[in-house]
Every structure is written in C-alpha cells, then in structure tokens.
Amino acid sequence: MSQFDRTLEFIDQLQHAATAAAVCERLLGITADFGLTALMAGTVPQPGTPAGQQKQHVLLCDWPGEWLERYVARNYVDHDPVVSHMKQLQAPFQWREASQSIRIDKSSGEVMGDAGAFKLRDGLAFPLVTLDGQIVMVSLGGEAVELSAAEFGQVSLVSTYAVGRAMQLHTMASKSIDHIVLTPRERECLQWAAVGKSEWEISQILGISEHTSEKHLLNAKSKLGAVNRVQAVAEAIRRGYIS
Numbered sequence: 001m002s003q004f005d006r007t008l009e010f011i012d013q014l015q016h017a018a019t020a021a022a023v024c025e026r027l028l029g030i031t032a033d034f035g036l037t038a039l040m041a042g043t044v045p046q047p048g049t050p051a052g053q054q055k056q057h058v059l060l061c062d063w064p065g066e067w068l069e070r071y072v073a074r075n076y077v078d079h080d081p082v083v084s085h086m087k088q089l090q091a092p093f094q095w096r097e098a099s100q101s102i103r104i105d106k107s108s109g110e111v112m113g114d115a116g117a118f119k120l121r122d123g124l125a126f127p128l129v130t131l132d133g134q135i136v137m138v139s140l141g142g143e144a145v146e147l148s149a150a151e152f153g154q155v156s157l158v159s160t161y162a163v164g165r166a167m168q169l170h171t172m173a174s175k176s177i178d179h180i181v182l183t184p185r186e187r188e189c190l191q192w193a194a195v196g197k198s199e200w201e202i203s204q205i206l207g208i209s210e211h212t213s214e215k216h217l218l219n220a221k222s223k224l225g226a227v228n229r230v231q232a233v234a235e236a237i238r239r240g241y242i243s
Helices: 003-015 020-034 051-057 065-073 081-088 095-101 106-117 149-171 184-194 199-206 210-224 229-238
Strands: 038-043 058-061 122-129 135-142
Touching: 003 020, 003 149, 003 229, 020 038, 020 058, 020 135, 020 149, 051 058, 058 149, 065 106, 081 095, 081 106, 081 122, 081 135, 095 122, 122 149, 122 229, 135 149, 149 229, 184 199, 184 210, 184 229, 199 210, 210 229
Parallel strands: none
Antiparallel strands: 038 058, 038 135, 122 135
C-alpha cells in the first residue's frame, strides 16, 4: 500500500468517528507509530485570560491530566515557546525548531522542562485557520518522536483533517461553503499536491507552466476556504475531490 493510500485509509477512519473524543482516539492511534502519543488542539486565549476560562478554548485534548492542570494553573500558554513559534508561522514544525528560533528565558525554559517531566520532549505543531477566521493551534507530543519528511507531511495532513472533523462534530453543522465546483485542472493539481509535488513538478507532469499550476492551486485554496496547501488538500479529500 502506498503512503497516499495509507493516508486515505487514515482519513476514512477519522471520517467515521462519531464524536470528538473518538476523533482524538483514532488520530492518536495513527500518530503513536511515530512517537506522538498526546494531543492538544484549541484556540489560543488572549494573554492574561484567567485559568478558569482557558479550558473553554480547548477543542481536542489527550494531554496527561496533571500536565494540563499545571499548564493552565501556571498560565504556561503565555510563555510556551511552541505557542510563540506557532503564532509566527503558517506551516507545521517540530517542537525542537521552536527552541532554536525563540529566545528561551526562565519562564519558557520552565515550560519545556515541565513538559519533559511528563514525557513530552518533542512533537509536531501547526496553526489551522478556520473559515470564520479563528486560529486553532494543534500540538502533538511524545517522548521519542521519529518522523521522516514524508511521514511529517502525512501526520500534518491527517491531523488537519482530524481537527476539521472534530470541529464539524462539535458545532453539529458545518460552516463551510455548501457548494463548491473545482475545475478538472484544479482537481488534478490538488491530487498531485496531495502526494507532495511542488508547483514546478506539477507543471511538468501536466504540461503547463509553473505559473499556471500555481494559479490553479490558489484558485482551489480560495474555493475551499483554505489558507495553505495542506488545509486545501485535507478539505478536498473530505469533500471527495481527491480519492
């Protein structure tokens, strides 16, 4: 089975999850193979938000219970280098990259040290912008994370889909655009983007210019209400445009 077929299989499992808790369980069942055993997804509260209100921002959570309580009680969200790094990016990254890019002070060092004590030493994180403009921050962690470049892309895509599915279940009604028509070229470009091809590679495969392939992907992203390629591919799979 190819990696793309395996990704579609994972997405099918998530699509059949009937509750947000089931989505969380099935996602971690997939990501545990890569050392990612804990999940947190939610909107980021404004700095200074009281601890009692912070949990209202959580969409999906399978953090160790004691770690979650400590994270909220000590207001770690305002000092977490992973959260700070996520706010600056629109792409997935590993936690270790945040440590290299963000100035680590006493407070952020305390966050990282405490996370390690709960066997959360590394992970994968990314921001997801919803159709109504909310930013959902997704973070998967574990003690020993091993991801190849291809697996990194696979986990990012499946996680994006999982959060979308959980939000759909959480609201009980999708807020996405009901009727979308993608052109055959837009579908083809998304199909190749789903297996990791760049705009230039897509142009060579389809016999079009790189500018044209980029334009098709931008049009598809716009129609699907996505802010990046990963989100566009996940939404296209959800709607059955990619199979």
